[in-house]
Amino acid sequence: MVEAAVAMDHAGHAAPARGLTRWLTSTNHKDIGTLYLVFALVMFLVGGAMALLIRAELHAPGLQLVNPGFYNQILTVHALLMVFGAVMPATVGLANWMIPLQIGAADMALPRLNLFSFWLLFFASVLLTSTLFLPGGAPAAGWTLYPPLVLQSGSAFPVAIFSIHLMGASSIMGAINVIVTVLNMRTPGMTLLKMPLFCWAWLITAYLLIAVMPVFAGSVTMLLTDYFLATSFFNPAGGGDPVLYQHVFWFFGHPEVYIMILPAFGIVSEIIPTFARKPIFGYDSMVYAIASIAFLSFIVWAHHMFTVGMPVAGQLFFMMATMLIAVPTGVKVFNWTATLWRGSISFEPPMLFALAFLFLFTLGGLSGLMMAIAPVDLQYHDSYFIVAHFHYVLVPGAVFAIIAGVYYWLPKWTGHQYSVRLGQWHFWLTAISVNVMFFPQHFLGLAGMPRRIPDYATPFADWNAVSTIGSFVFGFAQLLFVWLVWRCARGGERATAQVWDGAHGLEWTVPSPPPYHTFATPPELR
Amino acid sequence: MLRRNLARFAIAALVAALAATPAAADWSLLNLPRGVSELSREIYGLHMLMLSICTTIAVVTFGAMTVALLRFRKSQGAVADTSLVHDSRLELVWTVIPVLILVGMAVPAVARILHIEDMSGSELTIKVTGYQWQWHYEYLGRDVAFFSRLARSSDFARQPGSGIDPATVENYLLDVDRPLVVPTGTKVRLLLTANDVIHAWWVPQFGMKRDAIPGFINEMWFRIDADRPGTYRGQCAELCGADHGFMPIVVVAKSPAEFVAWLEQQRATLARPE
Ligand code: HEM
Ligand SMILES: [Cu+2]
Ligand SMILES: [Cu+2]
Numbered sequence: 089m090v091e092a093a094v095a096m097d098h099a100g101h102a103a104p105a106r107g108l109t110r111w112l113t114s115t116n117h118k119d120i121g122t123l124y125l126v127f128a129l130v131m132f133l134v135g136g137a138m139a140l141l142i143r144a145e146l147h148a149p150g151l152q153l154v155n156p157g158f159y160n161q162i163l164t165v166h167a168l169l170m171v172f173g174a175v176m177p178a179t180v181g182l183a184n185w186m187i188p189l190q191i192g193a194a195d196m197a198l199p200r201l202n203l204f205s206f207w208l209l210f211f212a213s214v215l216l217t218s219t220l221f222l223p224g225g226a227p228a229a230g231w232t233l234y235p236p237l238v239l240q241s242g243s244a245f246p247v248a249i250f251s252i253h254l255m256g257a258s259s260i261m262g263a264i265n266v267i268v269t270v271l272n273m274r275t276p277g278m279t280l281l282k283m284p285l286f287c288w289a290w291l292i293t294a295y296l297l298i299a300v301m302p303v304f305a306g307s308v309t310m311l312l313t314d315y316f317l318a319t320s321f322f323n324p325a326g327g328g329d330p331v332l333y334q335h336v337f338w339f340f341g342h343p344e345v346y347i348m349i350l351p352a353f354g355i356v357s358e359i360i361p362t363f364a365r366k367p368i369f370g371y372d373s374m375v376y377a378i379a380s381i382a383f384l385s386f387i388v389w390a391h392h393m394f395t396v397g398m399p400v401a402g403q404l405f406f407m408m409a410t411m412l413i414a415v416p417t418g419v420k421v422f423n424w425t426a427t428l429w430r431g432s433i434s435f436e437p438p439m440l441f442a443l444a445f446l447f448l449f450t451l452g453g454l455s456g457l458m459m460a461i462a463p464v465d466l467q468y469h470d471s472y473f474i475v476a477h478f479h480y481v482l483v484p485g486a487v488f489a490i491i492a493g494v495y496y497w498l499p500k501w502t503g504h505q506y507s508v509r510l511g512q513w514h515f516w517l518t519a520i521s522v523n524v525m526f527f528p529q530h531f532l533g534l535a536g537m538p539r540r541i542p543d544y545a546t547p548f549a550d551w552n553a554v555s556t557i558g559s560f561v562f563g564f565a566q567l568l569f570v571w572l573v574w575r576c577a578r579g580g581e582r583a584t585a586q587v588w589d590g591a592h593g594l595e596w597t598v599p600s601p602p603p604y605h606t607f608a609t610p611p612e613l614r
Numbered sequence: 615m616l617r618r619n620l621a622r623f624a625i626a627a628l629v630a631a632l633a634a635t636p637a638a639a640d641w642s643l644l645n646l647p648r649g650v651s652e653l654s655r656e657i658y659g660l661h662m663l664m665l666s667i668c669t670t671i672a673v674v675t676f677g678a679m680t681v682a683l684l685r686f687r688k689s690q691g692a693v694a695d696t697s698l699v700h701d702s703r704l705e706l707v708w709t710v711i712p713v714l715i716l717v718g719m720a721v722p723a724v725a726r727i728l729h730i731e732d733m734s735g736s737e738l739t740i741k742v743t744g745y746q747w748q749w750h751y752e753y754l755g756r757d758v759a760f761f762s763r764l765a766r767s768s769d770f771a772r773q774p775g776s777g778i779d780p781a782t783v784e785n786y787l788l789d790v791d792r793p794l795v796v797p798t799g800t801k802v803r804l805l806l807t808a809n810d811v812i813h814a815w816w817v818p819q820f821g822m823k824r825d826a827i828p829g830f831i832n833e834m835w836f837r838i839d840a841d842r843p844g845t846y847r848g849q850c851a852e853l854c855g856a857d858h859g860f861m862p863i864v865v866v867a868k869s870p871a872e873f874v875a876w877l878e879q880q881r882a883t884l885a886r887p888e
Contacts, residue, residue, distance in 0.1 A: 149780035149787075151772060157856040230853050236828060237811040237855060324829020330812060331827060364686070365694040373705055395814060395825050395851075397832035400731050404724060411716045415709060421675060422708045428682035430695035443683070450675060454668040461719065463726035464661045466822055467646055470814060470851040535643035536818035538851045541859030543772055545788045546781050547643055 104604050115199035116604060117184045122501070123206050124181030125494070129570065131173030131213060132487075136563055138166040143525075143559040146552050151543050159542035160228035165220055167231035171348065172255045173213045175482065178490045179351035180205075180262050183290045186497060187266065189595035189602065190284045192275030192611040197268040205261035212254035219244040219251075230540060232341070233308065235322040235333050239315055246316075249308050256301040263294035263301075270294075275594070275610040281375065282613070284593055285368065288375050289354025292382045296343045296350070299386070304340040307333060331396050338389035346385045349449075349481060350378060352489030353420060356442045358593075359496050360424050363439035364431030365590040370423040377416035377423075384413045394465045403462045410460035414453065421450050436588070437511030441492035444484055444519045452480030455530070470540075473533025479526045484519070491518075491569065498573065499587045503601035504580035510572045517565035524558030647818050650842040650867075653835075654821025656726055667719060730822070733833050736803035738796070744806075744813030744826040744850065747857035751794050754805075758880045764860050765789035772860060788847040793864035797873035799840030806832040811855060817848030817863055825852055838867045 104110050104119070111123060141162055145153045154162070184202065188195055196202050219226040224242015227233060241248070270291045274283065283291075310321040310333070320326025322333045361368045368374060390398060390406040398406075424446055433439070455477040459465045468474055499505050528551035533539075537548045544552065583600040594613075598606050648658045686692040743750040748763035764772075768787050771778035780786040796802050806815055806826040815834075816823035824834040838846075848863040868876060 150776075150778075151774045155774060155856075156859065160853070160856065160858075228855075234812060234853070237853065240811070240855065324827075328829075330829070365688070366696050367699045369699055370701075370705055371699070395823055396827065397824065397830070400727060403727055403731075407723065407727075408720060411720060414716060415712050418712045419705070419709060423705075425675065425679050425682060426698070426701075426704070428679065428686060430692075430698050431682070431686045432688040432692045432694040433683060433686050434688040443679075446679060447676060451672065454672055457719075458661075458664045458668055461660065461664055461723045463723055463730055464657055464664060466730070466824075467657060467661065467818065469823060470816075531644045534646045536647070536816075536848065538816070538849050538859075540853040541849075543780075543787065543859050546786050549781075551643070 115203045117196045121181045121185030124177045128178035135169040138162045143556040147556040156542045161226040165226045175348045192594045192607045193273035198265045205258040208258040212251040215251035219248045256305045263297035266294040277613040285357035286354035289350045293350045300340040300343045307336040338392045342389045343385045348486045352486045355489045355493040359442040362590040366431040369426035377419045380416045394462045407462040438492045438496035440515040441488045445488045448484030471533035472529045472537045476529035499583035500600045505583045506576035514568040521558045521561035528554045649819045649821045651820045651836045657821040736801045739803045741805045744808035747861040762790045762792045790864045793866045795866045797870040798838045798867045801837045803835045813854045814852035816851040819846040843867045
């Protein structure tokens with residue numbers, strides 16, 4: 089039935105529409121995937137520009153570039169755009185392009201919903217960014233939007249909340265689409281446990297999204313009614329509780345960080361076997377590890393709140409549950425390493441980024457383990473140590489995996505091979521600068537520098553200067569990437585269908601670039 | 615061509631990086647301070663334990679990865695062993711060993727939590743209230759209370775375009791007009807709350823931070839070593855608005871006798887608290 093609907097949808101326009109119409113109205117999974125990916129790249133650059141402004145202000149003590157209020161606004165918008173505008177849409181773009189190709193489906197199950205969720209996201213991001221220029225400015229309470237502070241926002245507050253609602257709706261629709269597609273449209277013979285790990289990772293991510301995005305929507309709606317209707321969910325003067333917000337937010341927020349990293353796990357699990365020329369080690373345990381991480385991610389949220397004054401029992405529970413996450417995470421890291429073992433490894437750009445992911449994500453996981461220890465987290469919390477932690481898991485973690493995925497599948501999408509040399513330059517500049525940028529932040533945090541401050545005491549000056557230098561090298565290195573992708577889209581050496589000699593799977597059986605419609609009849613599984 | 619330009623760019627960046635690094639670098643600020651209180655030393659010890667466990671794990675796993683990357687290179691003629699895809703015993707090992715390590719980490723952590731949360735036997739209670747953007751301290755039952763805010767010298771220097779180099783200001787952003795004064799060798803309990811938004815009271819040398827939340831009262835305690843009188847500095851740790859970066863905390867620890875004298879003198883000069 090689902091297939092029939094897809095077939096009907098495409099019956100009228102077998103060839104892509106021309107020009108702008110194509111990009112505005114296409115329901116083709118490849119077009120929408122491209123839209124998502126390009127959009128994510130643009131947001132990555134916009135959010136990145138904000139980050140550079142932040143780092144420029146922090147280059148030396150004293151206020152040089154922005155005033156503190158505006159600093160808090162760009163800090164908040166930077167984080168929200170990177171999470172909801174860059175990382176999540178990039179993984180959705182990869183899902184759109186690759187899930188149908190990997191499972192041998194003609195398209196996503198719900199193409200119109202697909203189109204709708206992209207455009208919702210597009211306008212939501214525009215709305216969110218626009219708050220910076222509206223009277224009252226953007227929210228300035230950090231991406232966590234803690235009340236009562238966030239309730240001091242100016243008159244653009246409802247615009248920001250509305251944009252979050254739209255992004256949430258968009259994510260939920262995208263998630264429904266992934267679930268329906270993966271569960272119904274696999275080619276005959278592809279049982280769930282034969283599915284590529286990228287599809288597995290996304291399937292579980294989609295369930296996480298459906299479970300927690302409504303919670304987030306609910307919590308920001310309560311902020312809105314506190315703001316306009318004088319309800320007192322979070323206002324102690326009316327009997328409310330500011331800490332309640334934190335519980336609800338992190339019930340969303342912790343799964344959210346896994347929403348960003350599970351697809352990354354999936355990507356890396358595709359790339360490492362290809363360039364080690366060896367199947368993934370422990371496929372089944374990889375699947376179970378993702379599932380248990382997803383389950384555990386629902387019961388650890390208060391590790392973000394060890395300083396709010398929780399009862400001892402609560403602290404003990406959340407500490408131990410959080411530590412447990414290290415077990416399935418370790419299984420994944422060890423399985424990737426075992427996949428390398430006795431392989432035949434080569435170092436093309438996708439592999440370079442996947443390997444950097446392997447090392448640096450692990451580093452971020454280890455600092456996470458340290459912060460899981462409640463008594464020491466009383467020192468780490470809200471210091472630059474945690475800024476270092478989450479940037480390690482998000483930048484050389486999630487973002488590197490996404491870049492690796494783009495390098496991996498770009499020849500498939502465009503039909504052209506890119507300049508490997510340029511890719512290597514991009515890799516080395518990025519991988520070195522990311523450490524110059526974030527590693528010293530561990531030191532700053534341990535030495536006592538709080539996060540979210542526009543100016544700091546002079547003893548913190550040196551490492552901040554180092555970090556800023558790293559950030560600018562990192563930022564400009566990404567322009568190489570943009571240039572490489574642009575050139576590859578325009579032309580270059582023809583790519584074969586298999587592209588990489590170690591690549592296996594249905595996506596490598598179709599030509600590069602794939603025809604506009606693939607797998608009109610389900611392919612045979614070899 | 616491209617390659618040469620990139621190489622030049624990389625060298626230029628490196629030179630710029632070195633040139634921009636301040637000459638008088640204080641590279642000693644790398645680790646958590648050991649601190650001056652009973653709890654801070656315990657927390658420091660636990661931190662060092664976790665750090666060394668995590669470093670060991672990192673060395674082992676990164677070592678294995680590196681060996682794999684060196685030994686099994688295609689360019690060195692490595693041939694993939696495609697039968698190595700599963701090994702239940704190995705997988706069991708690297709599930710069970712981490713669990714054991716975690717148990718080993720949890721045991722001392724639990725003991726520390728219990729100690730931190732044990733508020734009994736405090737000899738002095740101070741109510742700390744966060745305001746946007748200053749702290750208010752009230753010595754409960756001692757008739758002394760006052761506000762503590764960013765020192766004027768820092769406040770002048772931090773204004774955009776002040777023209778004052780922060781390096782010339784003593785304790786830039788870490789100085790207040792009136793510090794909190796506490797006795798050494800005494801279990802001091804803080805009751806934390808806030809007047810407007812959430813703040814957090816953090817002095818790294820005491821090993822503790824705790825949120826000050828409007829409408830609620832949180833507790834924390836510290837006991838500064840009897841032989842460590844001195845001045846200790848910290849900052850608000852929870853984003854509380856535009857001047858969140860500008861509400862430092864300064865604590866002066868005096869011997870109990872000096873503290874009592876100080877308290878007397880305050881009572882004499884201060885108007886009774888509002
Ligand atoms: C072994 C796995 C991990 C553990 C044990 C862990 C633990 C923690 C803990 C305890 C905190 C709170 C620290 C504090 O506020 O005091 C934290 C913060 C954070 N973690 Fe992780 N983490 C892990 C993996 C990840 C991953 C995979 C991501 C995302 C891709 C992530 C993203 C974040 C973010 C964004 C924050 C900061 C949130 C904020 O306050 O703004 N973490 N982590
Ligand atoms: Cu978390
Ligand atoms: Cu603050």
